[in-house]
Amino acid sequence: MKFLLTLALSATIAATASTAFAGGHDGNPAVTARKAHMQIYQHNLTILGNMVRGNADYDAAAAQAAADNMVILTTLNQSTYWIPGTTNAELGDETRTLPAIFESGSTAREIGGQLAAATVALAAVASDGVEAIGPALGPVGASCTACHRPYRISRN
Numbered sequence: 001m002k003f004l005l006t007l008a009l010s011a012t013i014a015a016t017a018s019t020a021f022a023g024g025h026d027g028n029p030a031v032t033a034r035k036a037h038m039q040i041y042q043h044n045l046t047i048l049g050n051m052v053r054g055n056a057d058y059d060a061a062a063a064q065a066a067a068d069n070m071v072i073l074t075t076l077n078q079s080t081y082w083i084p085g086t087t088n089a090e091l092g093d094e095t096r097t098l099p100a101i102f103e104s105g106s107t108a109r110e111i112g113g114q115l116a117a118a119t120v121a122l123a124a125v126a127s128d129g130v131e132a133i134g135p136a137l138g139p140v141g142a143s144c145t146a147c148h149r150p151y152r153i154s155r156n
């Protein structure tokens with residue numbers, strides 16, 4: 001019985017591991033990773049946005065956690081998934097990243113720095129009430145848009 005359980009467990013672990021190594025699908029791993037990074041930004045921003053818009057009750061702990069998550073995200077080393085050769089020009093519909101993000105004169109890094117500063121400012125006031133979050137959320141959203149406008153294909 002114990003042996004069977006162990007066998008079943010190993011099979012599960014093996015299956016999970018092979019899915020993980022395959023990335024779950026055949027897409028480019030750099031694209032998958034950066035989209036996931038963006039989705040976690042969006043997830044946390046939505047939590048805060050819902051509180052500001054009155055779609056959710058203000059919860060200081062939840063607001064602080066979401067803001068802290070955004071700070072942490074900006075501190076991750078993203079260099080393995082923002083790489084030339086993985087843009088819409090090479091991979092087509094799989095990615096909305098425009099080649100300009102990797103070309104000389106790209107302001108992406110600078111905008112990333114602005115986002116990092118804006119999330120730190122947001123985290124500093126996230127526990128101070130919903131009226132404190134609203135104004136701090138503006139510069140965060142502006143940094144997202146500042147990068148999407150020049151470097152991401154817009155959805156029509």
Ligand code: HEC
Pocket residue numbers: 031034035036038039041042045094095096097098101108109111112115140141143144145147148151152
């Ligand atoms: C430095 C540039 C940059 C910044 C800053 C940035 N983004 Fe993005 N974002 C992109 C690019 C480029 C893509 C397209 C990714 C792809 O398809 O390869 C993208 C894609 C996305 C997507 C779609 C992901 C998917 O699954 O296709 C979401 C959602 C998103 N960003 C949200 C945000 C939010 C929210 C912020 C701010 C908190 C933000 N982004 C900040 C460049 C940026």
